[in-house]
Amino acid sequence: MADRELTPRIVVVGAGPAGVRAAQTLLEAGIRPVVIDEAARAGGQIYRRQPTNFRRSHEALYGTEAARAQAVHDGFDAIAATVDYRPDTLVWNIADGQVWTASERGYATLAYDALILCTGATDRLMPVKGWHYAGAYSLGAAQVALKAQACAIGARVVFMGSGPLLYLVASQYVKAGAKVAAVLDTSPLSNRLRAAVDLIAQPGILADGVALTRALAKAGVPVLTGVTPLEITGNAENGVNGVRVRLANGTERDFAADAVALGYHLRPETQLADLARCDFAFDAKTRQWLPKRDQDGRASVAGVYLAGDGARILGARSAEVSGRLAALAALADLGHKVDPLTLVHLRRQVASYARFARGLATAFPWPHEQAANLPDEAIVCRCEAVTAGDLRRVVNETGAKEANRAKAFSRVGMGRCQGRYCGHAGAEVIAACANIPVEQVGRLRGQAPVKPLPVAIAPEGEE
Amino acid sequence: MASPVSVSDVLIIGGGLMGTSAALFLRQRGRSVTLLESDLVGRQASGTNFGNVRRQGRPIHQLPLANRAIAIWRRANELLGADVEYLQSGHIRVCYRERPENIAKMEEYAAEARHVGLDLELLTGNALRARFPFFGPDVLAGSYSALDGHANPRLTAPAFARAAQRAGAQVFENTRIIHAAKQGTDFVVTAEDGRTFRAPVLLITAGAWGNKLSQQFGEPVPLTPRGPNMSVTEPVPYAIAPAVGVMTPVEEETVYFRQVARGNIILGGSTRGPSYPDQYRAYVLPQNTMKQLRQIRRLAPALANLNIIRVWTGIEGYLPDSLPVMGRSATTSGLFYAFGFSGSGFQIGPGVGETMAELIDTGTTPIDLSHYDIARFRRSA
Ligand SMILES: Cc1cc2nc3c(=O)[nH]c(=O)nc-3n(C[C@H](O)[C@H](O)[C@H](O)COP(=O)(O)OP(=O)(O)OC[C@H]3O[C@@H](n4cnc5c(N)ncnc54)[C@H](O)[C@@H]3O)c2cc1C
Ligand SMILES: Cc1cc2nc3c(=O)[nH]c(=O)nc-3n(C[C@H](O)[C@H](O)[C@H](O)COP(=O)(O)OP(=O)(O)OC[C@H]3O[C@@H](n4cnc5c(N)ncnc54)[C@H](O)[C@@H]3O)c2cc1C
Numbered sequence: 001m002a003d004r005e006l007t008p009r010i011v012v013v014g015a016g017p018a019g020v021r022a023a024q025t026l027l028e029a030g031i032r033p034v035v036i037d038e039a040a041r042a043g044g045q046i047y048r049r050q051p052t053n054f055r056r057s058h059e060a061l062y063g064t065e066a067a068r069a070q071a072v073h074d075g076f077d078a079i080a081a082t083v084d085y086r087p088d089t090l091v092w093n094i095a096d097g098q099v100w101t102a103s104e105r106g107y108a109t110l111a112y113d114a115l116i117l118c119t120g121a122t123d124r125l126m127p128v129k130g131w132h133y134a135g136a137y138s139l140g141a142a143q144v145a146l147k148a149q150a151c152a153i154g155a156r157v158v159f160m161g162s163g164p165l166l167y168l169v170a171s172q173y174v175k176a177g178a179k180v181a182a183v184l185d186t187s188p189l190s191n192r193l194r195a196a197v198d199l200i201a202q203p204g205i206l207a208d209g210v211a212l213t214r215a216l217a218k219a220g221v222p223v224l225t226g227v228t229p230l231e232i233t234g235n236a237e238n239g240v241n242g243v244r245v246r247l248a249n250g251t252e253r254d255f256a257a258d259a260v261a262l263g264y265h266l267r268p269e270t271q272l273a274d275l276a277r278c279d280f281a282f283d284a285k286t287r288q289w290l291p292k293r294d295q296d297g298r299a300s301v302a303g304v305y306l307a308g309d310g311a312r313i314l315g316a317r318s319a320e321v322s323g324r325l326a327a328l329a330a331l332a333d334l335g336h337k338v339d340p341l342t343l344v345h346l347r348r349q350v351a352s353y354a355r356f357a358r359g360l361a362t363a364f365p366w367p368h369e370q371a372a373n374l375p376d377e378a379i380v381c382r383c384e385a386v387t388a389g390d391l392r393r394v395v396n397e398t399g400a401k402e403a404n405r406a407k408a409f410s411r412v413g414m415g416r417c418q419g420r421y422c423g424h425a426g427a428e429v430i431a432a433c434a435n436i437p438v439e440q441v442g443r444l445r446g447q448a449p450v451k452p453l454p455v456a457i458a459p460e461g462e463e
Numbered sequence: 464m465a466s467p468v469s470v471s472d473v474l475i476i477g478g479g480l481m482g483t484s485a486a487l488f489l490r491q492r493g494r495s496v497t498l499l500e501s502d503l504v505g506r507q508a509s510g511t512n513f514g515n516v517r518r519q520g521r522p523i524h525q526l527p528l529a530n531r532a533i534a535i536w537r538r539a540n541e542l543l544g545a546d547v548e549y550l551q552s553g554h555i556r557v558c559y560r561e562r563p564e565n566i567a568k569m570e571e572y573a574a575e576a577r578h579v580g581l582d583l584e585l586l587t588g589n590a591l592r593a594r595f596p597f598f599g600p601d602v603l604a605g606s607y608s609a610l611d612g613h614a615n616p617r618l619t620a621p622a623f624a625r626a627a628q629r630a631g632a633q634v635f636e637n638t639r640i641i642h643a644a645k646q647g648t649d650f651v652v653t654a655e656d657g658r659t660f661r662a663p664v665l666l667i668t669a670g671a672w673g674n675k676l677s678q679q680f681g682e683p684v685p686l687t688p689r690g691p692n693m694s695v696t697e698p699v700p701y702a703i704a705p706a707v708g709v710m711t712p713v714e715e716e717t718v719y720f721r722q723v724a725r726g727n728i729i730l731g732g733s734t735r736g737p738s739y740p741d742q743y744r745a746y747v748l749p750q751n752t753m754k755q756l757r758q759i760r761r762l763a764p765a766l767a768n769l770n771i772i773r774v775w776t777g778i779e780g781y782l783p784d785s786l787p788v789m790g791r792s793a794t795t796s797g798l799f800y801a802f803g804f805s806g807s808g809f810q811i812g813p814g815v816g817e818t819m820a821e822l823i824d825t826g827t828t829p830i831d832l833s834h835y836d837i838a839r840f841r842r843s844a
Contacts, residue, residue, distance in 0.1 A: 093749045100749045107753065398621060405503060408617040416697055416772055448749065452697060452770035455756050
């Protein structure tokens with residue numbers, strides 16, 4: 001490692017659009033980064049690649065985004081042999097200027113001079129009674145099944161939740177020949193009108209979204225807005241058999257289905273930023289805690305940079321731009337010359353995507369009030385099977401009003417997912433029950449490992 | 464000076480297991496009590512520890528205190544009106560083949576412990592493996608205590624605090640005491656925000672922070688903060704009843720585990736990490752987690768089939784002789800201490816609370832506290 005004095009080591013975590021563009025930018029400046037991704041193939045979520053033995057075209061897989069997907073894939077393929085690329089490798093911890101990795105080969109450490117986190121997003125979920133039955137999936141999982149495995153999650157699928165992905169994945173299912181029973185959006189149509197001022201920041205993406213909705217209507221899929229989910233009906237033996245909702249006009253309605261895809265837009269994967277001890281701040285618009293960063297992606301900790309949906313949910317196109325920006329920020333901080341006009345240009349693009357994202361948040365808000373109205377018997381934390389009633393009892397009987405305190409007493413967020421899927425809803429249940437603003441509930445502290453880690457793990461190279 | 468927020472018979476600084484249990488037992492003796500806690504009660508060492516309710520392995524002179532504690536643990540749910548998940552499911556302490564001399568030590572300890580009411584059963588070879596098939600080939604012998612067990616630390620001290628409150632104790636959380644002094648016959652303590660509290664008796668149960676307060680009375684102690692490593696696996700069917708630990712002089716080899724009723728297996732020990740009492744934070748060093756897992760595989764190879772889902776640590780104060788400071792101040796009348804439990808305060812915690820309450824209320828206790836006298840550090844300080 002003697003030559004680290006001359007060439008700094010930059011580690012990029014994530015090979016989605018943000019990570020790929022960051023790596024390219026570094027390479028253009030003469031630095032060979034290490035690119036680590038837990039997936040087998042580069043591309044990230046939106047441009048997730050199928051396994052190597054599948055042969056669908058980019059058009060079939062990515063629709064309107066085929067050209068962009070192709071560009072990101074080609075961009076990475078061109079540099080894969082030049083950068084130090086480590087697929088199938090999880091970064092499970094960060095400490096003292098080192099990332100800790102885990103793979104089939106074992107664990108290893110890697111010291112960095114700069115660390116660019118491009119960790120992407122996962123679904124944001126709101127519990128509903130019955131969401132623990134077999135056949136209830138997240139929207140993202142429904143899409144992964146289709147993209148990676150060419151399967152649908154059921155023979156008759158309801159899409160329920162809110163956000164652009166709800167329409168996108170439903171239409172991808174229609175296109176793939178799956179039966180979509182209904183698209184049930186919790187957000188009323190009027191929100192979209194209010195959002196128009198911001199959504200026109202990206203007229204192209206807006207037009208694509210409108211086209212999706214039309215395509216669904218044309219395919220005869222019922223699309224209902226302003227819906228309140230009441231229950232996913234079914235039983236433990238046979239799983240999901242339908243959903244019950246209250247429509248905007250107040251009437252209740254059942255939809256028969258053998259699978260449900262649920263999702264309320266996305267939440268950034270911020271555990272690595274947390275382990276790197278970055279500061280977080282509450283974002284009132286989306287009601288969640290996000291790592292602080294400056295306009296180029298610098299986190300509060302020197303040498304740590306955040307890009308893509310792992311920092312803010314601004315979408316794939318923005319991820320490409322913010323990946324570049326973060327790489328340029330790292331280069332500038334390491335003493336490289338960076339063209340100021342390029343920075344201005346890239347920042348302007350991110351600002352435009354941010355405005356569009358604000359519009360999306362207005363159009364498809366996180367329906368936090370649903371947490372307050374969850375029936376006591378509804379499960380909040382699926383890993384630990386903790387119900388809303390259990391959590392409320394802890395708040396009422398012990399006075400626990402802080403997220404980690406309520407976790408300690410109730411086990412909400414203590415399971416395999418470590419609160420990534422129930423943390424937001426759990427905080428809303430606590431806030432509503434204790435009658436305090438949700439930001440006062442705080443956020444669950446991240447702890448290693450980022451994903452479950454085998455007790456068997458040994459250093460790389462050891463038998 | 465502004466008038467005190469509270470005037471009571473006893474002030475307690477520090478709402479861990481020691482402070483909260485002392486508060487409850489003082490109330491049961493009819494003393495008025497004010498408990499002051501800088502964070503939330505039971506969130507530091509008492510809320511983050513491994514949860515071993517183990518008597519064996521403690522110094523023989525500590526067993527009467529440990530026995531007192533066991534009696535409280537057994538009736539804890541009833542006493543506290545809350546389930547603290549106490550399981551009297553046994554504890555086994557094992558030694559490795561490479562240190563056969565430990566068998567003789569185990570036998571000697573068992574013989575002495577029997578006189579103080581702790582029955583231990585020594586197991587080797589097939590007898591050991593038939594009862595506990597999960598041990599690895601390096602394990603040579605084990606000392607089994609049927610009446611030890613484990614409990615949930617996250618729930619215990621807060622349950623004591625709520626019970627104390629129901630019994631009439633005043634509990635002030637988010638109240639960090641920065642100054643404590645005796646004025647005339649009363650102690651006056653001052654919180655960061657300027658509030659003051661007053662009482663003729665002061666009990667300091669401030670864990671790893673104890674020295675910050677004892678030195679204000681001219682009694683500094685060499686207290687070192689450290690963070691033991693904890694990990695927890697995903698849940699698996701409940702199969703391992705006893706808590707398990709290794710007897711060894713080597714810190715790295717000192718690991719332990721227990722399975723909770725929910726099914727998760729909690730792993731603890733090996734090299735301890737740094738902790739930062741001033742910031743109220745402690746961090747698990749990843750290299751220590753890796754050492755811990757290696758030692759766990761040696762102790763119980765089948766655990767290698769599981770995954771850990773979370774690690775954590777806490778802030779514990781260690782004294783050079785691994786014994787706490789417990790008893791009266793040597794400089795100031797009306798002042799009492801119980802802190803610095805050096806990694807083994809959870810089991811004895813309720814017994815410490817009861818003993819301190821007894822000492823404060825009656826002026827005496829049958830428990831021998833001579834080993835824990837704060838005056839033993841006079842020379843070194
Ligand atoms: C399931 C899902 C489906 C989506 N589908 C669409 C879509 O169809 N259209 C759309 O516009 N947007 C979609 N999105 C939004 C999508 O997140 C962004 O548009 C885009 O993928 C963001 O790019 P990114 O580079 O920031 O992150 P991603 O593309 O998510 O890439 C992040 C990469 O980081 C890796 N990673 C994360 N953590 C670690 C770690 N600890 N160690 C090692 N590697 C790690 C991941 O394996 C992943 O490859 C989807 C999001 C999700 C979660
Ligand atoms: C990770 C870990 C694992 C452990 N495992 C075990 C085990 O398995 N078995 C066992 O017997 N023991 C174990 N221990 C040790 C055991 O947890 C402690 O000995 C015991 O909990 C100490 O209790 P305490 O009340 O003295 O301290 P604490 O629980 O730390 O309480 C002290 C309290 O004082 C408060 N405080 C400090 N300063 C002030 C101030 N100025 N003003 C107001 N409040 C103040 C703190 O906020 C804290 O809440 C472990 C400890 C740790 C950290």
